[in-house]
Each structure stands twice: as structure tokens, then as C-alpha cells.
Amino acid sequence: MQAVNTNVPVDRPPTIWEAFQVSMFRAVWIAAFVSNIGTWMQNTAGVWLITTLSESSVLVSLMQTATSLPVFLLSVPAGVIADLVDRRKLLLVTQLFMAAAALTLAVTTLLGFSTSWSVLLLTFLLGVGAAFNAPAWQTVASELVPRHLLPAALTLNGVSINAARAVGPALGGLIIAYYSPGYVFLLNSLSFLGTCWVLYQWKRTNVVSNLPSEHFVSALRAGIRYVQFSPSIHAILIRASAFTFGASALWALLSLVIARKLHLSSGTYGAMLSCLGAGAVTGALLMDYIRQVLPTNRRIILGLIGFAIATVALGTAPSVSYLYPMMYVAGISWLLTLTSFNVAVQLNLPKWVQARVLSIYLLVFQGGMAFGSLIWGSVASRFGLETALLAAAGWLLVSTLLAIPLPVIQADKLNLAPAGTWAEPENHTDVDPDDGPVVVMIEYRIDPVRLPDFLRAAEGLKRIRMRDGALRVGVFTDIARPERQVEFYTVASWGEHLRQHQRFTQEDLVVERMVKQFHLGPNPPLVTHFVTQTDKITDMPAPIQTPSAATLEGQ
Numbered sequence: 047m048q049a050v051n052t053n054v055p056v057d058r059p060p061t062i063w064e065a066f067q068v069s070m071f072r073a074v075w076i077a078a079f080v081s082n083i084g085t086w087m088q089n090t091a092g093v094w095l096i097t098t099l100s101e102s103s104v105l106v107s108l109m110q111t112a113t114s115l116p117v118f119l120l121s122v123p124a125g126v127i128a129d130l131v132d133r134r135k136l137l138l139v140t141q142l143f144m145a146a147a148a149l150t151l152a153v154t155t156l157l158g159f160s161t162s163w164s165v166l167l168l169t170f171l172l173g174v175g176a177a178f179n180a181p182a183w184q185t186v187a188s189e190l191v192p193r194h195l196l197p198a199a200l201t202l203n204g205v206s207i208n209a210a211r212a213v214g215p216a217l218g219g220l221i222i223a224y225y226s227p228g229y230v231f232l233l234n235s236l237s238f239l240g241t242c243w244v245l246y247q248w249k250r251t252n253v254v255s256n257l258p259s260e261h262f263v264s265a266l267r268a269g270i271r272y273v274q275f276s277p278s279i280h281a282i283l284i285r286a287s288a289f290t291f292g293a294s295a296l297w298a299l300l301s302l303v304i305a306r307k308l309h310l311s312s313g314t315y316g317a318m319l320s321c322l323g324a325g326a327v328t329g330a331l332l333m334d335y336i337r338q339v340l341p342t343n344r345r346i347i348l349g350l351i352g353f354a355i356a357t358v359a360l361g362t363a364p365s366v367s368y369l370y371p372m373m374y375v376a377g378i379s380w381l382l383t384l385t386s387f388n389v390a391v392q393l394n395l396p397k398w399v400q401a402r403v404l405s406i407y408l409l410v411f412q413g414g415m416a417f418g419s420l421i422w423g424s425v426a427s428r429f430g431l432e433t434a435l436l437a438a439a440g441w442l443l444v445s446t447l448l449a450i451p452l453p454v455i456q457a458d459k460l461n462l463a464p465a466g467t468w469a470e471p472e473n474h475t476d477v478d479p480d481d482g483p484v485v486v487m488i489e490y491r492i493d494p495v496r497l498p499d500f501l502r503a504a505e506g507l508k509r510i511r512m513r514d515g516a517l518r519v520g521v522f523t524d525i526a527r528p529e530r531q532v533e534f535y536t537v538a539s540w541g542e543h544l545r546q547h548q549r550f551t552q553e554d555l556v557v558e559r560m561v562k563q564f565h566l567g568p569n570p571p572l573v574t575h576f577v578t579q580t581d582k583i584t585d586m587p588a589p590i591q592t593p594s595a596a597t598l599e600g601q
Contacts, residue, residue: 060194060195060198061198061334062198062201062202062330062331062333062334063198064195064198065187065191065195065198065199065202066202068190068191068195070190070247070248071187071190071191071199073244073247074186074190074244074245074248075202075203075206076244077240077241077243077244077245078183078203078206078241079206079209079210080237080240080241081237081238081240081241082206082207082210082211082214083210083213083214083217083237084148084214084233084234084236084237084238085210085214085234085237086210086211086213086214086215086218087214087215087217087218087221087230087233087234088148088172088218088230088231088234089113089214089215089218090214090215090218090219090222090230091218091221091222091227091230091231092109092151092165092169092227093109094222094227095155095160095165095227096109096162096165096166099160099161099162099165100162109165109166109169112166112167112169112170112173113169113170113172113173113176114173114412114416115170115173116170116173116174116176116177117173117176117177117180117408117409117412118409118412118413118416119177120174120177120178121177121180121181121405121406121408121409121412122266122269122402122405122406122409123262123266124177124178124179124180124181124182124401124405125181125269125401125402125403125404125405125406125408126262126265126266126269126401126402126405127178127262128181128182128185128401128402128405129265129269129398129399129400129401129402130259130260130262130265132250133182133185133186133189133250133401134245134248134250136178136182137179137182137183137186137245138242138245138246140175140176140178140179140182141175141179141238141239141241141242141245142238142242143171143174143175143178144172144175144176144179144238145235145236145238145239145242146235147168147171147172147175148168148172148231148232148234148235148238149231149232149235150168151164151165151168151169151172151228151231152228152229152231152232152234152235153228154168155226155227155228155231156226156228156229156232180405180408181401181402181404181405181408182401184392184401184404184408185400185401185404187199187200187203187392188392188397188400189250193393194458196389196392196393197333197337197385197389197393197458200385200388200389200392201330201333201381201385201389202330204326204329204330204381204384204385204388205326205327205330205381208322208323208326208327208330208377208380208381209323209326209327211319211322211323211326212319212320212322212323212324212327213323215316215319216316216320218230219316221233257541257544257545257548258479258541258544260541260545264538264539264542265402266402268399268402268515269399269402269403269405269406270406271512271513271515272399272402272403272513272514273403273406274512274513275509275510275512275513276394276513278394278454278455278457279391279394279395279403280452281452281453281454281455282387282390282391282394282407282454283406283407283410284448284452285346285387285445285448285449285452285454286387286391286407286410286411286414287410287411287413287414288414288441288445288448289346289349289350289353289383289387289414289442289445290410290411290414290415290418291414291415291417291418291421291441292350292353292354292357292418292438292439292441292442292445293353293357293380293383293415293418293438293442294414294415294416294417294418294419294422294438295357295418295419295422295434295435295437295438295439296353296356296357296360296376296435296438297415297419298418298419298422298423299360299422299423299426299431299434299435300315300318300319300360301315302426302431303360303361303363303431303435304318304366306431307363307431308363308365308366310366314366317370318369318370318373321370321371321373321374321377322373322374322376322377322380323377324374324377325373325374325375325376325377325378325379325380325381326377326378326380326381327377327381328374328377328378329377329378329379329380329381329382329385330381330385332378333381333382333385336382341456342386342389342390342454342455342456342457343449343453343454345382345383345386346382346383346386346387346449346454347446347449348379348382349379349380349382349383349384349386350379350383350442350443350445350446351379351442351443351446352375352376352378352379352382353376353379353380353383353442354439354440354442354443355372355375355439356372356373356375356376356379357376357435357436357438357439357442358435358436358439359372360372360373360435361431361432361433361434361435361436361439362432362436386454387454390454390455390457391403391404391407392404393457393458393460394455394457394460394462395462396462396463396464396549396551397462398545398548398549399549418438422434422435422437422438425437460553461551461552461553462551462552462553463551463552464548464549464550464551464552465550465551465552465554465555467550467555468546468547468550470547471543471573471575475577475579477540477577477579478540479539479540479541479544480539480540480541481539481540481577481578481579482537482538482539482540482542482543482577482578483517483536483537483538483539483577483578484536484537484538484539484540484542484543484575484576484577484578485534485535485536485575485576485577486534486535486536486537486543486573486574486575486576487532487533487534487573487574487575487576488532488533488534488571488572488573489530489531489532489571489572489573489574490530490531490532490533490561490562490564490565490571491529491530491531491565491566491567492529492530492531492564492565492566493529493564493566494528494529496564497523497528497531499564500531500561500564501521503557503560503561503564504521504533504561506557506560506561507533507557507558507561508520510550510554510557510558511535511546514546514549514550515537515538515542515543515545515546515549516535516536516537516546517535517536517537517538518534518535518536519533519534519535520533520534520535521533521534522534529566540577543575
């Protein structure tokens with residue numbers, strides 16, 4: 047694969063179909079669509095199989111737990127691993143692992159050896175593979191297409207998921223009815239192998255770095271720290287969790303409304319899911335126009351309002367014919383909102399931390415869905431379906447107010463490429479990457495009259511230092527010479543400080559220039575580095591002997 051220029055200027059917003067002009071993305075998209083159909087078929091067949099094997103409703107409900115629990119346990123570690131290793135190789139391993147689990151489930155089912163617990167175990171293993179696969183897979187689009195095509199590529203990924211949601215369960219049901227769930231599992235295993243073949247053809251460009259390798263624990267801390275000191279990511283995570291918490295009511299209670307309130311069959315439930323999927327595909331087709339007329343914040347608000355209206359309709363529906371168009375609206379709103387969040391988070395992330403932060407985003411998303419389903423289900427059990435759905439719709443409407451304190455910024459124009467402006471520090475003492483802590487001091491000459499403005503500008507730089515790896519940051523004034531201001535920050539190790547050089551982006555350079563404009567004199571601010579090298583000490587000096595009282599008296 048040829049390297050793409052991620053900062054190509056464009057005169058007009060690209061259409062979603064332009065992403066398909068990138069041949070590798072097109073191949074990956076087709077493979078993912080087939081695999082997504084297989085996954086939805088697998089989910090349908092798994093639930094049906096365990097229903098026939100056991101009369102226990104607990105075991106049936108554990109199928110959802112077996113699918114979602116690995117995401118809660120493993121998504122963040124998986125994101126760290128995806129940032130540390132070759133993502134293409136990681137994806138090949140996870141796809142083969144899931145293919146093996148699906149094939150085992152197919153063989154045991156076709157031979158009549160399946161039990162409820164074996165189905166749950168193999169479903170859990172599929173969930174483990176999916177948990178390790180998801181963060182790396184989320185980053186593939188950003189590697190295959192230029193940055194200006196990323197919103198289009200992510201929208202098409204949403205089409206893939208939702209179109210498969212509409213097709214997969216129906217196709218799986220047909221195969222189960224005429225043949226056996228085992229054949230569904232077999233087809234799913236083949237879909238994973240198809241994805242492996244496409245990934246094998248991907249000639250990924252490996253970035254060669256002379257930096258020391260990053261350890262798992264420090265990489266995990268770096269990802270969490272990046273989220274902690276990134277206000278734009280805070281806004282996305284909080285608002286996405288608020289949306290999924292409220293939206294989960296429709297997904298969790300739809301089947302109950304169909305079965306208990308309207309007294310209709312599972313076929314109607316499947317038709318409703320198909321309407322949701324069709325609405326999502328329509329939303330994707332409308333995204334080109336919507337992106338041109340509405341900024342990100344307004345798109346999210348529009349999606350929230352649309353989904354709230356559909357949720358109200360589900361709670362108050364007098365007949366099933368009224369629900370079909372409302373579920374179609376819900377599908378459009380679902381894709382509009384989630385695509386806006388997904389594009390926003392990816393456009394706000396530099397390459398070095400991408401999978402780690404996306405894994406946290408996926409965890410927040412799944413957590414909102416899981417916790418919301420539990421809460422709204424409990425409300426429905428106690429106060430009724432209509433009350434739960436109306437309360438969830440109210441939550442969605444109120445959450446639109448989060449756009450005021452937590453706006454999602456338009457990140458299309460951000461340049462997150464490494465700035466490459468920091469010179470390699472002089473190293474005359476043979477400092478090892480693991481040596482540390484490190485103290486970096488930057489000395490400025492500031493006009494005391496402009497000191498308040500300098501300190502305000504330095505606050506923005508402080509957040510960047512902390513986000514990129516600093517443990518402590520501060521600015522000190524020389525009380526003898528008030529014009530002398532010293533910024534310091536500490537880093538855990540020399541290797542971590544060297545990685546800071548690569549993490550500083552072109553956008554961060556703007557903040558640094560705002561600080562440096564206050565510096566007086568012909569020379570740039572003086573930068574010095576201090577490193578603790580405790581492992582270099584071999585001979586400890588003898589302790590100073592404190593003289594005794596008798597000795598002092600003799601003197």
C-alpha cells in the first residue's frame with residue numbers, strides 16, 4: 047500500500063463514494079460487510095441453538111453476557127496492544143482465532159455434541175477475539191484513506207454494520223429453518239477466512255522508529271493520560287455515553303413492545319429491525335448533504351431529537367403500522383449520531399495513541415448500552431413499558447443541552463502530524479531509555495508587565511505536556527530577577543521524554559509559539575535536561591560520622 051498524504055487540501059467536501067476509489071479500502075469494506083453478515087447470523091443461530099438445548103432463561107440471557115463481557119474486560123488492553131504491534135498481524139491473528147472458534151462450534155453442532163455450556167464457552171471465545179479485534183479494526187480506515195476522506199470511509203463502515211444488521215438475522219433464520227444452526231456457524235467461520243485473505247493482501251507501510259520500545263503498562267498509562275488531558279475527547283465520551291444510555295431503551299424494549307403490548311410474532315420484530323437497518327443505510331446516503339449544511343454539533347442534536355421522537359412513538363404506539371416509519375426514522379438518527387461521534391473522535395487523535403483512545407471510546411459506548419438496558423428494563427418492570435420509554439426519550443432530549451458546555455469541535459482541519467521541531471537533546475553521559483525521572487527546564491525572559499498573559503498562555507502548554515507524558519508541570523519566578531521565568535516538567539524516564547518529541551503535533555506548535563512570543567532577547571529560550579541515574583552509582587560514599595559528646599568536650 048502506498049503511503050497517503052493525510053493533510054491534502056480539498057476545495058469541496060468529498061462524497062462518501064469517493065472512499066471506494068481507494069482499492070484497498072474497497073476490498074476491506076466488502077470483506078467486513080460479509081463478515082458482519084456472518085456475525086449477525088451467528089448471533090441469531092447461537093441464541094436459537096441454546097434455546098433448543100436448554101429451557102433455562104438464565105442460560106439464554108447469558109448469551110448476551112458471553113458476547114459483551116470480553117469487551118468490558120479486554121477492550122482497553124487490546125487497544126494498547128494495537129498501538130504497540132503491527133496492526134495487520136494482530137488483525138490476522140484475531141480473525142483466525144475467531145474463525146477457529148466458529149468452526150469448532152459448527153463441527154460440534156453438526157455432529158450433535160453441542161451443550162448449552164459449550165455454546166456459551168465458544169461464544170465467549172468469539173467475544174474475546176472480537177474484543178482484541180475491534181480497536182485495531184477501528185483504525186484501519188484512517189490508514190487506508192487520506193484524512194479528508196476519513197468521514198466518508200467511516201460513514202460507509204456504518205452502512206456495512208447496519209445493512210448487515212438488516213440482512214444477517216433474516217438470512218440466519220432461513221438457514222436455521224431449512225438446515226441447521228451448524229451451517230450458520232460454518233458460514234461465519236468462512237467469512238472470517240475471507241477477511242484474512244484481504245488483510246494478507248494489504249501491504250501495510252510500517253513506520254520505522256529509532257525510539258526505545260514502549261512497555262505495556264507505560265503505554266496503558268499514556269493512553270489514559272491522553273484522554274485525561276484532552277478536553278475535546280472528554281466532550282465526545284460524555285456525550286456519546288449520554289446518548290447510548292438513553293438510546294439503549296429502544297433497543298432493549300423493542301421486542302417486549304412487539305410481544306407483550308402489541309401481541310405480535312417474532313417476524314414483526316425482525317421486520318422492525320430491518321426498518322432500523324434500512325433507515326441507517328438511508329442516513330448514510332444523506333450524510334453528504336447533511337455534512338454540507340450542518341456542523342458536527344447540530345448533526346448530533348438532530349440525531350438525538352430524531353431518536354427521542356422514535357422512542358416516544360414506541361412507547362405510545364397505537365398500532366404496528368405506526369411503528370414502521372418511526373423505526374425507519376430511528377435508524378437514520380442512530381447512524382447520524384454515531385457516525386458524527388465516531389468521525390469526531392478519530393479526527394481528534396494522532397496515530398500514536400489512536401487504538402488506545404478508541405478502545406476507551408468503545409468501552410464507554412458498550413457501557414452506556416449495557417447500563418442503560420439494565421436501568422430501563424428495571425423501570426419497565428416496575429412502572430411499565432410506556433413509562434420507561436418516555437423517560438428514556440426525556441433523557442435524550444435533556445442530553446442535547448450538553449452541547450452548550452461540551453461542544454464537539456469540527457476537527458476536519460486539525461493537523462495532528464508530528465511537528466518535528468524539537469532538537470535531539472545532547473547526551474554526553476550515556477543515558478539509558480529506562481533512566482529517570484527526567485526534569486526538563488525551559489528558561490524564558492519575560493517582561494514583568496506581560497507576565498499574567500504569559501502565564502495564561504503557559505496553561506495551554508501545560509495541558510499538552512501532561513497529555514503527552516509529563517507527570518508534573520510548573521512555572522517558577524526568580525525572585526531576584528522577576529523577568530526570569532523557568533518552566534519545568536518531569537517525565538518518568540528518558541525514553542518517555544524521547545517519545546514526547548514524536549507526540550508534539552503541528553497543532554501543538556501553535557500553542558508553543560503563543561508562549562514563545564513573550565520571550566525577550568535574540569536567543570531562543572534555554573532548554574536543559576536533568577536525569578536521575580541511580581543505577582550508575584556503584585560506590586556509595588561513607589556516611590559522615592557524627593562526633594560524640596565526649597569528643598566535643600575534648601575539643
